[in-house]
Amino acid sequence: MNRSRALTLGVLFAIAGVVVTDVVLAHAGWMSWLLTALELAGAGLWTMVLLSKPFAVPSGGPLSVVVAQRKSGGQRFRALLTSLVFVLLLATSFLLKILLLTSTQYKPVELNELYRTYVAMGCFIATLGYFGRGQRTLWFFGQVAEYPSRMLALSLFVVAMFGAFLLATPFALSDPTKGSFVNALFDSTGALCGALGVSDVGRDYQFFGQAVILALMQIGGFGIMVLSASIAILAGRGMAVKSTARYAEVVDADSIADLRKTVFRIVLWTIAIEVVGAGLLYVQFAGLPGIDAHPAAPHPLAGGGGALWSAVFHSVSAFCNAGFSLYRGNLAPFVADPGVNAVICALIVLGGLGFPVLSELSRRLIDFLARRPRRRLSLHAHVVLVMSGVLIVAGALPILVLEWSKSLGSLSTTGKVLGSIFQSVTARTAGFTSVDVATMGAPALLVMIALMFIGAGPGSTGGGIKVTTFAVLIATFRAERAGAPAPTLFGREVPQSVQRKAIVVTFLSITLVAVMGFLILVFEDKPPLFVFYEATSAFGSVGCSTGIESTMGPIGKLLITLTMMIGRIGPLTFALAAAGKVRATTYRLPEERVMIG
Numbered sequence: 001m002n003r004s005r006a007l008t009l010g011v012l013f014a015i016a017g018v019v020v021t022d023v024v025l026a027h028a029g030w031m032s033w034l035l036t037a038l039e040l041a042g043a044g045l046w047t048m049v050l051l052s053k054p055f056a057v058p059s060g061g062p063l064s065v066v067v068a069q070r071k072s073g074g075q076r077f078r079a080l081l082t083s084l085v086f087v088l089l090l091a092t093s094f095l096l097k098i099l100l101l102t103s104t105q106y107k108p109v110e111l112n113e114l115y116r117t118y119v120a121m122g123c124f125i126a127t128l129g130y131f132g133r134g135q136r137t138l139w140f141f142g143q144v145a146e147y148p149s150r151m152l153a154l155s156l157f158v159v160a161m162f163g164a165f166l167l168a169t170p171f172a173l174s175d176p177t178k179g180s181f182v183n184a185l186f187d188s189t190g191a192l193c194g195a196l197g198v199s200d201v202g203r204d205y206q207f208f209g210q211a212v213i214l215a216l217m218q219i220g221g222f223g224i225m226v227l228s229a230s231i232a233i234l235a236g237r238g239m240a241v242k243s244t245a246r247y248a249e250v251v252d253a254d255s256i257a258d259l260r261k262t263v264f265r266i267v268l269w270t271i272a273i274e275v276v277g278a279g280l281l282y283v284q285f286a287g288l289p290g291i292d293a294h295p296a297a298p299h300p301l302a303g304g305g306g307a308l309w310s311a312v313f314h315s316v317s318a319f320c321n322a323g324f325s326l327y328r329g330n331l332a333p334f335v336a337d338p339g340v341n342a343v344i345c346a347l348i349v350l351g352g353l354g355f356p357v358l359s360e361l362s363r364r365l366i367d368f369l370a371r372r373p374r375r376r377l378s379l380h381a382h383v384v385l386v387m388s389g390v391l392i393v394a395g396a397l398p399i400l401v402l403e404w405s406k407s408l409g410s411l412s413t414t415g416k417v418l419g420s421i422f423q424s425v426t427a428r429t430a431g432f433t434s435v436d437v438a439t440m441g442a443p444a445l446l447v448m449i450a451l452m453f454i455g456a457g458p459g460s461t462g463g464g465i466k467v468t469t470f471a472v473l474i475a476t477f478r479a480e481r482a483g484a485p486a487p488t489l490f491g492r493e494v495p496q497s498v499q500r501k502a503i504v505v506t507f508l509s510i511t512l513v514a515v516m517g518f519l520i521l522v523f524e525d526k527p528p529l530f531v532f533y534e535a536t537s538a539f540g541s542v543g544c545s546t547g548i549e550s551t552m553g554p555i556g557k558l559l560i561t562l563t564m565m566i567g568r569i570g571p572l573t574f575a576l577a578a579a580g581k582v583r584a585t586t587y588r589l590p591e592e593r594v595m596i597g
Contacts, residue, residue, distance in 0.1 A: 027108035086129030093122035114179035163188035172209030191216035193568035202303025202326035221320030277315035318347035323431020323543030336415035352456035387467040395424030429462030431543020463541025539567035
């Protein structure tokens with residue numbers, strides 16, 4: 001080992017020792033100041049290494065060849081900009097630490113958890129920046145962008161982590177003494193995936209934190225895949241035609257050239273529907289007593305932040321199928337309000353149909369207004385619309401009957417009907433609650449688990465195995481029972497490849513929920529039905545909750561966070577992201593029968 005490498009390793013070990021000591025001692029007065037000063041010195045050396053040779057890469061290997069071929073002016077600028085972003089993020093983590101050290105509002109011991117969060121944040125950024133210095137980061141993203149499934153998973157992870165860092169800042173938290181990176185990551189992932197949250201948004205976060213959650217919900221609503229495709233487009237990379245075609249297919253673009261237009265239309269559709277929804281909600285929220293009350297006030301609408309902010313927040317949350325609410329009891333104060341129920345349900349259903357279906361419906365509406373012959377709905381749109389309607393009714397009726405004298409018992413007949421319909425609509429996609437789920441009986445909870453597992457339509461803001469997958473499974477069962485040569489849906493034959501994909505997606509989804517539920521039970525002493533309810537809700541990107549996640553330990557929360565991430569990108573996509581290239585075979589093996597059943 002040469003002298004320079006030995007010196008580098010020695011410095012790294014010294015800095016690691018300082019960081020570990022800082023984590024152990026946490027907010028320890030002058031010792032923390034001394035350790036922070038040493039860390040700043042290490043950060044100075046780190047910055048010099050990062051910026052001294054921003055275009056250098058290891059000699060030999062495919063990475064150096066790729067970078068040597070692409071040292072254009074634009075690549076150089078992007079490499080330098082990437083390094084500066086890492087420097088800025090690390091400086092921010094130090095600034096947050098110093099703010100805690102200089103704070104006189106709270107006792108030092110009360111800020112220990114948040115202090116450790118900022119130390120961990122700095123370590124994560126420094127490690128990522130060191131190993132991704134120069135053009136390594138650009139090369140890495142370039143390789144990942146060739147595979148939409150991997151770009152999807154990476155985009156989700158990066159945005160969730162960045163959102164968690166923002167939610168763990170003193171500017172976001174109403175009470176910094178309750179700050180925790182695990183809780184922030186849970187809330188960030190839940191908002192991004194449209195799933196569970198462990199915090200009371202209106203009470204635990206200031207306006208900045210609520211705005212971060214709103215932004216995360218919006219990003220999740222646009223679709224992580226659309227975000228990934230947009231990143232690839234804006235990066236100006238010369239992606240392979242096959243890879244670009246995959247992005248076009250995922251967002252339902254007619255061609256590769258139509259990819260940018262399709263992404264723009266998705267964003268436009270989303271914003272337009274949310275603006276209309278916010279306007280309708282504002283009309284109903286304006287003048288309500290208590291909606292602008294302080295979050296600590298006893299009023300059920302306290303923490304709403306005013307009629308306008310509340311309308312915008314809940315409109316985005318509903319269309320993006322996130323289920324986050326500013327009110328203490330979620331939407332329980334409006335359980336018997338027909339107007340609010342109608343607007344929220346309409347936004348949830350529109351968000352759950354998916355952009356391909358919305359696009360077809362808009363084209364038919366334009367044809368109708370222009371008095372042109374209307375085009376036939378595709379099989380996909382037909383299945384999504386019919387199954388969505390059937391599942392709403394099939395979910396509302398048993399909930400109404402089973403909970404008539406239980407969780408719905410204190411409501412009027414109108415309130416009971418509205419509450420059951422709302423729970424059926426929100427269980428498949430959104431996660432809002434207008435009744436206390438924890439008071440519901442086991443049969444009703446099982447009905448909601450089934451609805452959450454099925455989920456919304458493909459290409460939508462919802463999750464689950466998707467209504468089309470469920471429809472294909474029913475068609476396959478019906479064809480097998482009748483001895484038909486192939487399953488059919490609405491007069492069309494379902495291809496064998498679609499059948500296989502539906503079976504694989506369902507199998508992987510059941511396995512995921514079962515494994516995660518088992519692991520949570522290993523680490524958490526909670527009722528099994530509630531645990532599997534939470535696991536299914538996390539997988540389906542729903543957000544309906546019995547409330548047990550708020551009392552879970554870090555391991556239980558991290559397991560649910562992982563379930564939300566996998567559920568959002570889809571079990572099949574997750575498997576494809578971890579898999580390598582598919583090898584084509586030129587031969588078939590001999591067939592042999594096995595007994596089934």
